[in-house]
Amino acid sequence: MPIPDLSNLQFFILGHLLNGTRTGRDLRAALAKEKHKKSRAAFYQMMSRMEENKLVNGWYEPKKIDGHIVQERHYEATGTGVTTWERTRDFLIEAALLGGRGMEGYAT
Numbered sequence: 001m002p003i004p005d006l007s008n009l010q011f012f013i014l015g016h017l018l019n020g021t022r023t024g025r026d027l028r029a030a031l032a033k034e035k036h037k038k039s040r041a042a043f044y045q046m047m048s049r050m051e052e053n054k055l056v057n058g059w060y061e062p063k064k065i066d067g068h069i070v071q072e073r074h075y076e077a078t079g080t081g082v083t084t085w086e087r088t089r090d091f092l093i094e095a096a097l098l099g100g101r102g103m104e105g106y107a108t
Contacts, residue, residue, distance in 0.1 A: 016030055017056060023074050023075075024072070024075065
């Protein structure tokens with residue numbers, strides 16, 4: 001099993017998207033709840049890279065706030081994103097069960 005390419009943050013985000021569509025605001029709140037501080041710009045840059053890698057789809061939807069229409073970003077996991085998350089989960093479970101022993105067979 002090859003070593004996964006997902007970062008911990010990408011794994012976290014995809015895990016939240018497995019249950020359905022989320023807004024960027026919702027995902028940032030989930031990160032904040034875990035005490036992970038990431039600037040808005042850095043967060044959306046990461047999400048853009050995840051879109052480029054076909055892990056997520058993103059789009060804007062209008063939302064009315066205090067009488068103003070704003071565009072809110074929404075995300076969903078793609079089939080590739082779900083498969084990548086599952087492979088990463090399986091790798092991490094196997095690595096934890098091995099306790100680091102016997103990992104020499106993995107690609108670097």
